Amino acid sequence: MKDNDPMRAFAALLETVGVGILTTIGEDGYPRSRWMTAATIAREHGYLYCVSVAGTRKVRDLEKNDKVEWSIQSPSLDQVVQLQGRAVCMDNPQLKAEVLEALGSNLENFWRVNPDPRKLIVIETAIEKIKLYKPMENLITEKELAE
Template sequence: MTKHELMYKIEQILETTHAGILATLDQDGKPCMRWMTPTIVKGRADALFAVTSPDFHKVTQLEAHPDVEWMIQTRALDQIVNLKGKINVLDNPSIRSEVMEYLGKQLTVFWRVNTEKTDFLVLETVIEEATFFRPMKGEKETVRF
């Protein structure tokens, strides 16, 4: 499987699920996992994007430990993708606008949790490695980026 084929599979999964699990490390090096709403942005290859509030703890966690892992899966759990990479925390109006075009409709929970603020940051995960699983078929393939 090529990087392009894998990115297409990720895009297909996200079009229906609109969710993934992001694993980070806290300041003490302990794992933290949370549901997020990631997206692929066309023209920005080999990256996954999400948004967060500048006030959320994950921002400080990511500044200290940028290595992360994502798990994205179909609702039927017949396709699962684990992505490893490094996150860049971006505070740029242009990228915020671009990512919001892709994610705007799916951020209902984010705005409920972040009611007092309208500001947000973009989390850009630069993918280094991805593993695609088909558990029911016993298939597993890893692609390095």
């Protein structure tokens, strides 16, 4: 029997691809999507982390509306995980260190564009709802996470 648990599929996909599409709501009310390198931290079940730079459009979007959606897909598109939640921008040195360690070498391009680590912030998404799509099996499994 195949495993159709959305959280396990999410963890496996993120481990494999390391990136997802983060969608915020812009000041004009329209969605704004961008590719982000993302990771989880073992001690924080139900959270997804990425980094950005203070003052960017996505940070401004999150200051006005903390609702976000992430999409993570397999390279073959046979699995897609979408999660919804609320995101907060954090400037916590210990959390930054943990997230940077979890993201590892996947930030090479980020550092080329944003060389000043003092401007780095962590975006923490608290996952509220998660869906696993398996298009080839015509399967959708949804799960709400307890707060």
